Amino acid sequence: MISLRYHIVSITAVFLALAVGVVMGSTAISGRLLSGLSDDNSALGREVAALQAQRNGLDARLADADRFATSVGPLAVKGQLAERTVVLVTTADAKPNDRDALAELLRAAGATVTGELQLTESFADPDKADQLLNLVARLQPAGTKLPTAADPGTRAGGLLGTLLLLRKDDNQPQATADELAAGLGGLSSAGFVKPGEGLRPAQLAVVLTGGAVAGDSAADRAAVVARFATQLDRSGAGAVLAGGDRSAEGTGPVGVVRADTAATSVLSTVDNLDTAAGRVVTVLALREQVEGKAGRYGVAGNAEAPAPGTAG
Numbered sequence: 001m002i003s004l005r006y007h008i009v010s011i012t013a014v015f016l017a018l019a020v021g022v023v024m025g026s027t028a029i030s031g032r033l034l035s036g037l038s039d040d041n042s043a044l045g046r047e048v049a050a051l052q053a054q055r056n057g058l059d060a061r062l063a064d065a066d067r068f069a070t071s072v073g074p075l076a077v078k079g080q081l082a083e084r085t086v087v088l089v090t091t092a093d094a095k096p097n098d099r100d101a102l103a104e105l106l107r108a109a110g111a112t113v114t115g116e117l118q119l120t121e122s123f124a125d126p127d128k129a130d131q132l133l134n135l136v137a138r139l140q141p142a143g144t145k146l147p148t149a150a151d152p153g154t155r156a157g158g159l160l161g162t163l164l165l166l167r168k169d170d171n172q173p174q175a176t177a178d179e180l181a182a183g184l185g186g187l188s189s190a191g192f193v194k195p196g197e198g199l200r201p202a203q204l205a206v207v208l209t210g211g212a213v214a215g216d217s218a219a220d221r222a223a224v225v226a227r228f229a230t231q232l233d234r235s236g237a238g239a240v241l242a243g244g245d246r247s248a249e250g251t252g253p254v255g256v257v258r259a260d261t262a263a264t265s266v267l268s269t270v271d272n273l274d275t276a277a278g279r280v281v282t283v284l285a286l287r288e289q290v291e292g293k294a295g296r297y298g299v300a301g302n303a304e305a306p307a308p309g310t311a312g
Contacts, residue, residue: 073105073276073279073280074105074108076280076284077105077109077280077284077287078108078109078110079110080109080110080283080284080287081106081109081110081111081204081283081286081290082110082111083110084110084112084203084204084290085111085112085114085166085201085202085203085204086106086111086112086113086114086202086203086204086206086286087114087115087116087117087165087199087200087204087205087206088102088103088113088115088116088117088205088206088208089117089118089119089160089164089206089207089208089229089232090116090117090118090119090207090208090209091119091123091207091208091209091210091225091253092118092119092120092121092123093209093210093211094118094208094209094210094243095210095244095274098208098244098273098279099116099208101276101279102206102208102273102279102282102283105279105280105282105283106206106283106286109283109287111204112202113202114199114200114201114202115195115196115197115198115199115200116196116199117160117164117184117193117194117195117199118193118194118196119193119225120192120193122190122191122192123192123193123224124220124221124224124225125217125221126217126220126221126224128192129151129152129224132152132155132156132190132192133150133152133155135186135187135190135192136155136158136159137155138186139159139182139183139186139187140158140159140162141162141163141174141175141176141179141183142179144174144175145158146158146159147231149227149231151223151224151227152224153223153224153225153226153227153228153231154227154228154230154231156192156224156228157227157228157229157230157231157232157235158235159183160183160187160193160228160232160235161174161231161232161234161235161236162174162175162183163175163180163183163184163201164199164201164202164205165203165204165205165232165235165236165237166201166202166203166237167236168203168236168237171203173201174201175201180200180201184199202236203236203237204236204237204238204239204286204289204290205233205236205238205239205240206239206240206282206286207228207229207232207239207240207241207242207253208242208243208273209241209242209243209245209253209254210243210244210245210252211243211244211245211246211252211274212245212251212252212255214251218251219251219256222251222252222253222256223253223256225241225253225256226241226254226257226260227263229241229253229257229267230257230260230263230266230267233266233289234266237290238268238286238290238292239267239268239289240267240268240269240270240282240286241253241254241257241267241269241270242254242269242270242271242273242278242282242285243270243273244271244272244273244274244278245271245300246271246298246299246300254269254270254271254300255300255302257269258302259302264294264296265294266294267294268285268286268288268289268293268294268295268296268297269295269296269297269298270285270297270298271296271297271298271299271300271303272298272299272300277306281297281298281306281308284307284309285297285307285308287308293308295308
């Protein structure tokens with residue numbers, strides 16, 4: 001007769017066997033799983049290494065292209081701006097190296113750089129918009145009119161266009177020397193601009209900015225610079241807005257201008273100023289402005305061509 005003790009011992013043996021089987025099976029499965037994961041990790045490592053090598057190769061090619069553009073740039077722009085004068089306007093985030101390299105290239109093109117005006121962080125600060133508007137109204141030279149638009153970028157562009165650019169028709173100053181000194185002095189004292197030494201009016205202007213704008217009030221700040229540059233263009237023989245904004249969203253001033261068909265019809269933009277090729281394109285775009293044409297140049301998705309005359 002089978003006793004209760006026999007049943008208990010039998011059931012215990014069954015569960016013990018199951019437990020041993022589970023442990024042994026899981027050990028085998030874990031080994032295969034770990035082996036598979038190790039293989040996957042090795043494959044991913046090889047893929048990452050291949051991509052890194054590819055990137056290094058592309059970086060080297062870009063560096064070579066930039067050196068080539070630097071060497072041939074002066075030849076490519078030679079004589080394009082002969083007997084023309086150009087004033088540089090830089091935002092607070094513009095890179096000094098880009099400014100210096102562009103100024104040198106402008107001189108190679110035959111242009112005379114008449115000086116630099118730097119726009120400070122306060123210039124595009126939304127919290128100081130009313131202060132800038134009031135100051136611009138007080139400093140506007142007698143006999144000249146401000147734009148009808150009420151935003152600070154356009155209004156400041158109207159004032160500084162009068163002070164910094166010569167009349168398109170006769171290449172004569174739009175303001176007297178005293179009005180120029182008073183206007184720049186007033187804006188400088190309020191912390192909106194920093195005029196360079198010996199700054200004087202020119203026929204053409206280049207507005208240099210940085211890249212994409214981020215942070216609080218980024219869109220408002222970019223819009224102020226974009227509208228300023230557009231109005232500056234309308235105040236003289238032509239202007240180019242150049243920066244390093246190649247982002248898909250185009251959040252910098254260049255992107256803001258390109259989203260406005262009215263602005264792009266008059267103001268040229270370049271999105272790769274931080275490269276030697278982009279600086280050459282900036283000079284060529286400025287030459288195109290003299291001819292009454294405008295375009296969107298560079299390598300961003302919202303550019304129409306790499307350079308003037310290369311569409312399609």
